[in-house]
Amino acid sequence: MNILFIEDDLIETMKFQRTLSKMESKHVLTEAKNGEEALEILQSGKMLPDIILLDLNMPRMNGIEFLGILKSHPKIKYLPTIVLTTSENRDDLLECYKIGIAGYIIKPLKYEDYETKLKTVLEYWNINELVKA
Template sequence: MTKSLNILLIEDDAIEVMKFNRVLKKLELNHKIIEANNGEEALDILKNKEIIPDIILLDLNMPKLNGIEFLTILKNDEILKYIPSIILSTSSNHKEMMECYKIGIAGYVLKPLKYEDYVDRIKKLLDYWSTNELISQ
């Protein structure tokens, strides 16, 4: 059985945020999206712990606090460290990818150039996490 997810989307590019939301609408997925423009804003959202997202999708290259810095802080929090964090990036830099996995990400998805391929990847990603047994806080 699939469930509706609370997704924290951390992305500084407004076009990427619009594209992600457009995919959800196109696929008729009823997931709740909480948006943050950078890692610092995301930490502020998570700090009050009123809304604990089921998954976090984030870009690596962001202002103020980049993806790796954000993940390092997140994974040192005793409650938040269990939230599956998935990188959505255009970077295929192997060193960055390995650093993210060492920190403890749940996945790394490259954003394809073609919109149809992007839709397919987001669908597969969300299908998996909406059927996966997530840890409840």
Template sequence: MDILLIEDDAIEVMKLERTLSKLETKHTIVKATNGEEALEILKTGEKLPNIILLDLNMPRMSGIEFLEILRDDDVFKYLPTVILTTSENRADLLKCYKTGVAGYVIKPLKYEDYESKIKKVLEYWDINELVKG
């Protein structure tokens, strides 16, 4: 599976890379540190990701702003996007689902819990017919 990770925190990027390295299936990951960079990556016309993992709290453009731009684009609007955030704000959760996210995952403090959640998300999308190509 091809994953686009939009995350500005280097430690969170390393956690995801570490988790992916432990999985039996191989995933490729493209990283963007903010929404603007991610849009540039998507617009290059190269292979689209199977899934986007998106942080909400980022500089320049919030995750919700990125999501709104994504959903307004005829090519990108169906890309499954899963929010990975520390925000337990119910308003954020509802706004994301209204904007069309595929999932909302709160990053746990313990690495083992983080690893378990990421593994479940990727296992689900790995078998989902939408991302099979």
């Protein structure tokens, strides 16, 4: 499965890479440090991910701004996008679902909980028929 991981925090990126390395299924990971960089990757046409994992709180273009642009683009608007954030703000959650996300996950503090949540999400999308289409 091809994954686009959009995250500006190096520690969070390392946690995600560590979680992926422990999984039996091997995934192709593309990383972007902000929404602008992610849009460049998506619009280049070189690689379309099967899923996007997106942080909300980023510089230059935050996750909600990125979602608005993504979901208005005819070719890439159907890419399943899962928000992976520390924000427990109900307004953020509702706005993201209004725009059209596939899931909203709050990053737990304990690494073991983080790993469990991420493995569950990736295993689900790995067997989901949309990814296979």
